[in-house]
Amino acid sequence: MQPKYTAEQWDQVYPALRSFAVITVDMARAVLVEGKRPVDVATEFGQTRQSVNEAVKRVRTRFEKQEIAGLVPVNVWLPQHLAEQVLEMAKPYMTEAAPAVRRAPRKAKKTEADD
Numbered sequence: 001m002q003p004k005y006t007a008e009q010w011d012q013v014y015p016a017l018r019s020f021a022v023i024t025v026d027m028a029r030a031v032l033v034e035g036k037r038p039v040d041v042a043t044e045f046g047q048t049r050q051s052v053n054e055a056v057k058r059v060r061t062r063f064e065k066q067e068i069a070g071l072v073p074v075n076v077w078l079p080q081h082l083a084e085q086v087l088e089m090a091k092p093y094m095t096e097a098a099p100a101v102r103r104a105p106r107k108a109k110k111t112e113a114d115d
Contacts, residue, residue, distance in 0.1 A: 003035040005063070015073040016066050017059060027052050028059035 005013075010033045017025050023045060030041045031052065038052040045052070071093055078086060 001031065001035050001037050004032045004060070007033055012073065013063050013066050015075070016062050016071075020058065020062075023047070024055040024058060027055040031056050032059065 010029060014025075027041050027045055027047065030036045030044070031038055036044075038056065039049050041047075042049045042052045074086075
């Protein structure tokens with residue numbers, strides 16, 4: 001079977017799959033990236049061919065939604081105030097609730113008593 005996606009394409013869209021079970025993602029990758037036949041993947045994972053096909057369908061649907069919307073994942077380290085702005089801008093595009101932004105603990109101010 002001819003692979004549908006390259007490993008690079010898979011890695012780029014992989015963050016969109018975080019809500020899926022690991023086995024769903026692994027089975028879909030075996031078919032869509034490695035080019036394995038669904039029947040062989042079913043045997044390898046101890047699943048039915050139908051469950052492999054369903055995993056592939058779910059992942060392809062998610063990928064297509066990302067491609068249609070022209071979305072790309074962004075993973076960068078930012079100062080707290082910029083991270084909050086980026087998360088606010090991203091809200092309309094999120095498929096699930098984003099984890100709350102955690103504030104870094106503030107350093108205690110040094111006082112004369114500390115000397």
